Amino acid sequence: MAKVVILGGGLTGLITAELLKEYSPVVIEKTDRVGGMAKTFKKGPFFFEYGGHYLHFQEDSSFEFFKKFSGELLERRRNSFVLIEDKFVKYPVQIFFPEAFPLYKEQILEHQKNKKIDKTNYLTYLKSSFGEILFEKFFYPYNKKFWKTDLETIDPKWSERYIPQTDENKINNPPEEIGYNKIFYYPKNGIQQIADNLAKDKEIHLNTTVKKIDVKQKIVITNNGTFSYDTLVSTIPLEKLVRISDLGLYNMEYLSILILNMGIRGEINKDFSWLYLPDESTPFFRVGKYILPDSEGIFGLYFEFSHKGEYPKVENLFLEARRLMKTIGIKGKALYALVLNLKYAYPIMRIKDKAYTEMLLDQLSNYSIFPAGRMGRWKYLTMEDSYFEAIRIKKIVDLFFK
């Protein structure tokens, strides 16, 4: 039987292992537990994560799959806002901003009547889709703060799915629900539950870091021995894979995220799922309230700060978090805190990298190496996409070996 080795025990690696069960794949994971970005860190009654990790679905098949491995699922309706000039503007702003700031409504509608979308780059895309006012009040400051990258160098293609367009009708008659995550789900025992359930009955080597790949001999070299393969599925960051396979040294850019988690006993004036923060007065681009614990008077918050390797002193960020809590009407005492830094969090989809990435994927497939997943394939993907990625990989492996 074909030997399948999977690099990375995050959701993409584990779901691929599940779908390829008949090949008895081996999963290699560098950390001491499975889950990758979708891990839960329990502290007392709090469920801390790499920011809120919520499931949302485009298809019934993926919903059924995740249901099977999640245990009981809690269902929630998104209740999110954008903080502009200390006002809670309902998300998405391209629909609700004119309601909050009626002075600008006419100008925004005028833009919508005449807009011609320019997809040259992410900056032209945002400006032409939403017009000067929304661009200046939200899209530019927020994206600049988040990406920390010249927006003209970013390919806008990925954003079409995440940033809904608007029009005159939607602004005049705001729909109740809009966007890919209007309803979301969360396992009652934390997002970690999915990875833990998927990991049962699988051969997983934890604390095992891939150091080198000999693409000609088809051997993976780790700190815990070597593994030979016929097919290699890689969910580790693509730029790392290329380096350790001696296939190139191209500099691909990515964004890291520092997450300040706080477990609070206190009270919130205005409830929210998460708040986008375009304003320069706070260094965070988003603050969210975890849906667990769901009990009176205690709640978990996460404050997200994006960076490219350097960030302010954590003590200063905690002071900023406190200041923000005051602005948004949250009072209370922190019972627990946990700082998490996720090095590979978001691939930056630069226009100039597109051709290179495609070439790379081709080159790797010639060596029977198939990258998959968010940093693995260098694509802005969700947890549901991990399932679609696994289906794609299964088709490839079956094609070779059945």
Ligand SMILES: Cc1cc2nc3c(=O)[nH]c(=O)nc-3n(C[C@H](O)[C@H](O)[C@H](O)COP(=O)(O)OP(=O)(O)OC[C@H]3O[C@@H](n4cnc5c(N)ncnc54)[C@H](O)[C@@H]3O)c2cc1C
């Ligand atoms: C801040 C943030 C919030 C998010 N929120 C949501 C959300 O609400 N909803 C949603 O659907 N998606 C969300 N996502 C996206 C989601 O987390 C990912 O799409 C998904 O978890 C990616 O899974 P993966 O297996 O592809 O990658 P990963 O989870 O990154 O798994 C890769 C694995 O490879 C391992 N690895 C790396 N290098 C090596 C090596 N050399 N040797 C061995 N192992 C190695 C890593 O330890 C890791 O376990 C969010 C992402 C971020 C960053």
